[in-house]
Amino acid sequence: MNGPRPLVFAHRGGAGALPEHTLAAYLRALDEGADGVECDVRLTRDGHLVCVHDRRLDRTSNGRGRVSAKTLAELEELDFASWHPAAATEALQADHVRLLTLERLISTLRDHGGPVRLLIETKHPSRYGAEVERRLVEMLHRYGLAKPKPNDPIQVTVMSFAALALRRIRRMAPDVPTVYLLDIVPPGVGRGRLPFGARIAGPGISLVRSRPQLVSALRAAGHQAYVWTVNEAPDLDLVLAQRPDGIISDRPKFVLDRLENVPPV
Template sequence: MTPGRPLVFAHRGGADALPEHTLAAYLRALDEGADGVECDVRLTRDGHLVCVHDRKLNRTSNGTGRVSAKTLAELDALDFGSWHASAAELDEPLADHTRLLTLDRLLEALRGCGRPVRLLIETKHPSRYGAEVERRLVDTLRRHNLVEPTAAAGVHVTVMSFAALALRRIRTLAPAVPTVYLLEILPPGVGRGRLPFGARIAGPGINLVRSRPALLANLRAAGHQTYVWTVNDEPDLAAVLAHGADGIITDRPRFVIDRLDDAPRV
């Protein structure tokens, strides 16, 4: 990260160029120079954390039904990439473009990328498995030696959620792991800088930033960092930069990085 400029996170790996939550998308984002990447995790029926955003499989795979009702083997048999426009450019489907991505595989790839990288992990709720999502997440991070920042092996993990109780569970299970309170609407007190359960980073959506132009300044005045999602075009990027966001979560990491490179240094 260049001093004085925000971190750039590839949302779902950079979902504009390649299929979201595929290993190919994450590796491309890192090659493009993203400071970090973002993923969503859900728990399978047999207890594995997989990187899928939606509760149902219909939009991003050739399967149907709920992710939580499937085993890892059942999900691994599906195609998670051929729906994307980029598939037309391939002579034949490649596993990294179409295969289900588990959190374990993503962590292994990030640890092997050869440079420091930040990973934002969003736990999805409501879930039929409730608190087990965070318990399995912390167990996974512990296996990869990622629950303490000093043992991160080049990967710095931050956990995000719209569910305040999920943040409380992370604080209890892994107090050294930073947390982001995601915001689509503004709960009471948050506009004045109060975040729940020890969260030090606020994650407002771009629509909320548009409607509450003083929000980022208020959060900063209260001592919190801000990561804004999902910033994909010129007007939104200009607004977020003007408001002094600490992190930009985007489907288009190369676009954001290029604009930051062209911006005058302050």
């Protein structure tokens, strides 16, 4: 490859190896050399930001109902690990597979040592609307992450499929980079335009398969591009040919190992 290799991000902490959005997954991804990690955040009924992808609890816990209808205390009573195959084969520390709050994730990344990038996706639609971004920016200010400096141990980027959410971040924390996530090509984006507030394009792998020149077009227009969720060898080869800036994967070690063996061009 010409130039630096793309950054590799562990999607939901590296959901292929360990239960997604658990501290166990994030710590393993860091130990395996991931450049950064990705998480989704939702607000609980009592206003806490928690790392859960789905609107409902059914898939990744033994609970039922919506995350937004539960208090933090109620969510902390649930099992967020047993559904994953690794729970039956690995000795996972109990404290590392419980519900993960964004605050605990940030604290862990800060204490882990070494620079790390954190991609935070705000999930919409949400019954709490703009409160999700407001609470997030408050937390970034509290940890000194809303005005990033080159030597900060954690570099935060906010992502969303909702252009309005990115506008809110741009207004409240203009120095924080933002990614506009794409599963379709809205008008103008195919020619390299991104909505106001977005600084990085985030096309999904299905979109890249159907529009194999999209990443190149976005980069030619001066935008960075992070592609998600790249888990298989043919997809990785397709994406690498477009020279993306970042690759988000459930299998970060697989991507890192492949990158080590990619011959220069």
